[in-house]
Amino acid sequence: MHRRGVGAGAIAKKKLAEAKYKERGTVLAEDQIAQLARVFGLRCSALVTSITSLVCRSLRCA
Template sequence: MHRRGVGAGAIAKKKLAEAKYKERGTVLAEDQIVQLVKAFGLRCWEWVTSIMSWAYRSLKCV
């Protein structure tokens, strides 16, 4: 039994699926970057405020 080659429709369908996965991957990557920026920004702000409060307490004691 001889198997036929891949048709033009199958090739187009495969390319469409690849494009959808690539687009979805880009969207997910952008979402992750936004979450990292928010998390890093909050942590950085918490660190700065804790350092400032420590400095204020240290200067107040002197």
């Protein structure tokens, strides 16, 4: 038996699925970036707080 080629409907469906996956991937990437920004923001603020307290203690001793 000879097999026929892929139809226009299948091509359109495949392109639609690819677009949906690409959009979802973009959304997930943005969420991960926002989460990392929050985590690093918290860690950076904790680092600044500890450095500030260290400097204050050093200045009191001097």
